[in-house]
Structures are given as structure tokens and as C-alpha cells.
Amino acid sequence: MFGARQQTSRDIFLHCSLLTADEVLILPVWRIFHNLFRHPLRRFPGPLSHGASRLPIVAQLWRGKLVYHLEVLHARYGPVVRTAPDELSFLDTMAWKDIYGRRVGLTSGVPEIPKWQRFYRVHATKGQTTIMNADTELHTRLRRQLAQGFSERSMREQEGIIGGHVDLLLRRLREGRGTVVNMTTWYIWTTSDIISDLALGSSFGCLENQDWHPWVRQFASSSKEFTYISGLRMLGLDWLVGMILSKILTLTAEALKKRIAQGVERPDLIEELLKNLKSEQSLDFESIHGTARSLILAGSETTASLLCGVTFQLLTNAEALERVKKEVRSAFSSEKEITLLSVNSLSYMLACINEALRLYPPIPSGLPRYTPPGGAVIAGHDVPENTVVYIPPVAMYRTPMHWTDPDSYHPERFLNQPDFANDHLDALQPFSVGPRNCIGMNLAFAETRLILARILFSFDLDLSLDSVNWLKAQDAHFLWRKPALNVTLIPVPIPN
Numbered sequence: 281m282f283g284a285r286q287q288t289s290r291d292i293f294l295h296c297s298l299l300t301a302d303e304v305l306i307l308p309v310w311r312i313f314h315n316l317f318r319h320p321l322r323r324f325p326g327p328l329s330h331g332a333s334r335l336p337i338v339a340q341l342w343r344g345k346l347v348y349h350l351e352v353l354h355a356r357y358g359p360v361v362r363t364a365p366d367e368l369s370f371l372d373t374m375a376w377k378d379i380y381g382r383r384v385g386l387t388s389g390v391p392e393i394p395k396w397q398r399f400y401r402v403h404a405t406k407g408q409t410t411i412m413n414a415d416t417e418l419h420t421r422l423r424r425q426l427a428q429g430f431s432e433r434s435m436r437e438q439e440g441i442i443g444g445h446v447d448l449l450l451r452r453l454r455e456g457r458g459t460v461v462n463m464t465t466w467y468i469w470t471t472s473d474i475i476s477d478l479a480l481g482s483s484f485g486c487l488e489n490q491d492w493h494p495w496v497r498q499f500a501s502s503s504k505e506f507t508y509i510s511g512l513r514m515l516g517l518d519w520l521v522g523m524i525l526s527k528i529l530t531l532t533a534e535a536l537k538k539r540i541a542q543g544v545e546r547p548d549l550i551e552e553l554l555k556n557l558k559s560e561q562s563l564d565f566e567s568i569h570g571t572a573r574s575l576i577l578a579g580s581e582t583t584a585s586l587l588c589g590v591t592f593q594l595l596t597n598a599e600a601l602e603r604v605k606k607e608v609r610s611a612f613s614s615e616k617e618i619t620l621l622s623v624n625s626l627s628y629m630l631a632c633i634n635e636a637l638r639l640y641p642p643i644p645s646g647l648p649r650y651t652p653p654g655g656a657v658i659a660g661h662d663v664p665e666n667t668v669v670y671i672p673p674v675a676m677y678r679t680p681m682h683w684t685d686p687d688s689y690h691p692e693r694f695l696n697q698p699d700f701a702n703d704h705l706d707a708l709q710p711f712s713v714g715p716r717n718c719i720g721m722n723l724a725f726a727e728t729r730l731i732l733a734r735i736l737f738s739f740d741l742d743l744s745l746d747s748v749n750w751l752k753a754q755d756a757h758f759l760w761r762k763p764a765l766n767v768t769l770i771p772v773p774i775p776n
């Protein structure tokens with residue numbers, strides 16, 4: 281009996297070692313064979329190596345070069361490319377609506393294509409659900425409750441909070457008169473202070489202290505880690521992710537608890553979520569906390585990138601800089617006149633911002649969706665179920681398929697100039713489209729317009745020599761890894 285048990289254990293051990301060998305050798309070979317010769321996506325164009333395995337894409341992601349790599353692949357293989365065994369990348373403008381623009385709910389009859397959770401779970405703590413990764417039902421609820429905080433009316437009420445931080449930024453920049461300042465840092469500090477004030481009820485205080493808040497510093501330096509985690513998930517190594525996540529995520533729970541304890545009405549982004557905290561419809565604390573953190577993650581680095589991008593483009597395009605300065609300085613006679621509302625009349629400056637979004641989209645990486653049972657039709661292609669699909673923004677915004685002189689900065693393309701009549705302006709969707717598009721778009725535009733107009737009104741700017749190549753070959757780890765953007769600011773005399 282004992283012998284038989286021993287025999288069984290040995291059998292199991294042998295079997296396990298065979299299985300391991302299987303996994304290491306036979307399964308991958310079989311899988312590669314399957315991916316290349318039997319997989320339903322085999323008819324789509326793309327490099328053999330990418331059709332065989334996801335490793336080449338993950339390697340580019342980890343190197344921070346994926347956004348450029350996708351540009352090269354599309355230039356070589358056309359508007360649809362098989363970028364991994366079960367993955368397609370699209371450059372057709374119709375794909376925006378087909379991938380992201382599905383309507384939720386019975387009236388439309390077409391459900392949304394869900395987010396690819398292997399990618400989206402990365403930003404949550406273990407098991408935590410946020411607006412970014414919630415299923416359709418919870419997402420609809422969260423979005424409805426948050427929408428109020430992002431309405432036109434709320435933004436007018438928030439002007440005091442936003443304006444206060446912008447005033448402080450301008451004061452700090454004046455203090456450094458004539459010296460070289462790193463605008464990357466000032467912009468990140470400003471947008472982080474604004475969004476923390478609006479999402480948590482108290483500001484991180486970076487501008488006040490002229491120093492990094494630990495959370496902001498951690499996020500600014502952790503985008504690379506997020507990409508590593510993302511890649512591990514894509515390769516199916518979730519257990520490793522669990523170990524790493526708990527180390528790099530800091531919780532903002534304390535600030536939120538204080539905001540709840542205050543109990544006051546405040547025109548911020550989470551007022552509506554907190555009002556319902558005690559009702560049956562309410563979300564639990566962790567979901568609110570996760571969502572508040574998502575707001576900060578989504579709203580700080582992105583808006584700072586847009587500000588950096590437009591500043592850099594203007595400082596390297598003298599004609600555009602002169603024209604936008606003239607527009608701003610002739611529209612206002614004092615800083616006080618520059619408000620969230622009044623900046624909307626600056627049509628050339630708005631075109632400059634749009635063109636900066638094209639050449640430097642704050643979210644340069646594709647946002648992956650996963651086709652549901654039955655598959656989907658995308659840009660006229662029948663795509664089978666369980667396929668990862670996305671639009672790669674950098675490739676989309678720089679392809680000659682959609683843009684005249686795509687690598688140069690021409691704000692005029694957004695002002696109906698005949699030279700750019702063949703441009704496909706609807707290819708540019710930096711805030712995405714559909715039910716999961718950016719809820720903070722108006723806020724991002726408002727902050728960017730206000731800050732840019734105030735800076736252009738108050739300073740002459742000069743790019744430092746060491747920042748002339750700021751944009752060239754910047755790595756993208758989901759978000760850009762922005763180096764220092766060094767600029768000299770000369771205060772313009774204030775008119776009497």
C-alpha cells in the first residue's frame with residue numbers, strides 16, 4: 281500500500297516535471313505554430329514575430345519606444361496591423377467610433393466594447409474598482425454622479441479654486457525673474473495642486489511649499505513601473521504584479537477621510553459622490569477613494585503634458601509665438617481680465633493648443649479594448665471575439681494618410697486654411713470618444729487656456745539651449761517621460 285502511494289507520488293512528480301517541460305518547450309512551440317498558421321487573425325498584415333508572440337510588443341513597451349514602433353509598423357503594413365497574436369492596431373478614422381464610441385444601454389442596441397482588463401487593472405490596488413476599470417453598470421452610475429462636478433456650472437463655481445492656484449504659479453514665476461526655470465516641474469506642481477484640491481478637498485501644496493508632495497513625486501517617477509506591470513499582466517504573470525503593486529502604490533485615503541469629516545458643501549469634483557455616502561445607492565469608501573485617486577492620476581500629468589507640449593512648440597516656432605502673443609496681449613489690458621470664460625475668445629491660441637495635442641498627445645499610448653463574444657466590425661473589418669483592439673495616437677496623429685506636412689507645427693490647420701483642406705481633423709481625438717471618453721476634457725482645456733494665456737500675457741519666454749531637443753525621442757511609458765523644459769521668463773512690464 282505504502283509502496284503504491286510512493287509510486288503515485290513519483291508518478292505525480294514525474295508528470296509535473298513533464299508538464300513543466302511541456303510548458304517551457306512544447307506549449308510555446310505549439311502556440312507559435314497556432315498563432316501563425318491557425319489563428320483567426322493570421323490574414324491581417326504585420327511582422328511574423330509579432331503574429332507569433334506578444335513578446336516583441338512588450339519589449340518595446342518596456343523600452344518606452346512602443347509609440348514610435350507602432351508608427352513604423354503602420355508606415356510599413358498599412359492602416360490595420362496585427363501587432364500581437366490576438367491584437368490589432370487601427371489608423372482608420374472610423375475606428376474611433378467603432379472601437380470606443382459604442383453607446384451603452386438598450387436604446388442603441390450595441391453594447392460598448394469592454395476595456396481590456398489586463399491593461400486597466402494595473403492602476404488599481406488589488407481588487408479595487410474605479411471609474412477607469414468599472415463594468416458598464418457601475419461605470420454608468422459613477423459617471424452620472426461625477427458628471428455634476430464637471431458641468432459648466434460647477435466649473436464656474438470652481439473658478440475661485442483653480443484661479444487661486446494659477447495666481448500662485450504666476451507669483452512664483454515672477455519671483456524667479458530672469459532666471460532659467462524648469463517649466464515641466466512648475467506645470468506638474470500646478471496641475472497636481474488644482475486636481476488634488478478638486479478631488480480630495482485639499483491641495484497637495486506643491487506651489488506653496490515649492491517642493492514635491494510625496495504622492496506627486498511618486499507618481500511622476502512611477503510611470504515606468506506601471507509599464508513594467510502592464511507588460512507582466514499582458515504576459516499573464518499576474519501573481520508577480522500583486523507583489524509589486526502593494527509596494528509602489530501610496531494611498532490618498534487620509535486626505536479623503538478629512539474631506540468627508542469636514543462634511544461641508546464645496547464645489548469640487550467629489551461633492552456629489554460624498555452626498556450619497558450614507559444612502560443605499562452609495563458607493564463604498566474604497567470605490568470613492570479609488571475614483572478620487574483616478575481623478576488625480578488622470579488629471580495631473582496629462583494636463584501638465586499639454587502645457588509642456590504647447591509651450592515647447594511655441595518656443596520652437598517663432599511665427600506662431602509672435603502671433604499668439606499678439607492675440608493675447610491685444611485681447612486683455614490687465615491680468616484680471618483673463619478668466620476661464622474670456623480665454624475662450626482666443627481662437628489662435630486654441631488652435632495652438634489643438635496642434636500641440638496632435639504632435640504631443642498627453643496620452644500617447646493606445647487604449648486597448650477587448651472584443652466581446654460574437655466579435656465586432658471595426659473600420660469595415662470583421663474582427664473575431666477576444667481580440668485586443670486600439671488606435672495608436674502617435675501613429676494616428678503623424679501619418680500622412682490624415683495630415684499635410686504631419687511632422688511640422690501648423691496651428692493654421694485648425695483654422696480652415698486652404699493649405700490643410702485635405703487634413704482629417706476628426707482623426708485627432710486626444711480625449712477619446714464614447715461613453716468612456718475623458719470626463720475632465722473641459723477642465724483640462726480650461727486650465728490649459730487660463731495658464732497659457734496668463735503666462736503669455738505676463739512674460740516673454742526663451743527656450744534654453746539644453747531644451748532644444750526636448751521632444752526628440754522622449755520615451756513613453758504609457759505617459760511621456762518628460763525631461764526638464766528649461767525656459768527663461770522675462771516679466772513684461774505691467775501696463776498702468
Ligand code: HEM
Binds near residue numbers: 411575643711715719
Ligand atoms: C490634456 C489633458 C487630458 C487628456 C489628454 C485626457 C485624456 C483622456 C483619455 C484619452 C481618456 C480615455 C481613457 C480610456 O479610454 O482608458 C480619459 C479618461 C478620463 N479622464 Fe482624462 N484627460 C485629460 C485630463 C483630465 C482631467 C483634468 C481630468 C480630471 C479629473 C480627467 C479625468 C478623466 C477620467 C476620470 C477619465 C475616465 C472616464 C471614464 O472612464 O468614464 N482627465 N482622459
